[in-house]
Amino acid sequence: MLKTLFICFFLITPSISFATNQLSNKELAQLCSSEDRWYGGLCNGYITGTVESLLEMREQGLIAEAFCFPSNIERGQFIDVIRHSLSTKTATQPAFESIVLTLREKYPCE
Numbered sequence: 001m002l003k004t005l006f007i008c009f010f011l012i013t014p015s016i017s018f019a020t021n022q023l024s025n026k027e028l029a030q031l032c033s034s035e036d037r038w039y040g041g042l043c044n045g046y047i048t049g050t051v052e053s054l055l056e057m058r059e060q061g062l063i064a065e066a067f068c069f070p071s072n073i074e075r076g077q078f079i080d081v082i083r084h085s086l087s088t089k090t091a092t093q094p095a096f097e098s099i100v101l102t103l104r105e106k107y108p109c110e
Contacts, residue, residue, distance in 0.1 A: 025098040026091035032083045047082050048075060050099050067103035068110070081106050 023046065032043035057063045069078065085102040 023095040024091065025086060025089045025093045025095050028095035029086040032086060043083065044079055046095065047079050047099060050096055051078060054100070065109045066100055067107040069107050
């Protein structure tokens with residue numbers, strides 16, 4: 001029983017410490033600029049997940065409208081905008097914050 005407890009502890013601990021670390025703008029930019037399709041997919045997935053989370057939180061009334069997409073926007077369009085903007089943001093800034101600021105600048109609510 002004790003052996004099982006130790007194994008569970010060592011399996012769970014790395015995921016807990018990973019969850020507390022934030023991806024920096026520099027790290028996201030490195031993923032997005034990689035020629036490797038795997039890293040490009042991670043980049044697109046991070047951006048898409050962040051945007052969808054923000055949209056869901058806004059729909060639930062948990063956050064205010066920080067950006068407003070046009071009705072005909074496609075996922076690839078906002079991914080491209082964010083990927084291109086990464087080089088203009090501070091390297092140590094959290095990637096999440098960079099994404100929000102970019103969306104605010106490019107798609108302001110009128």
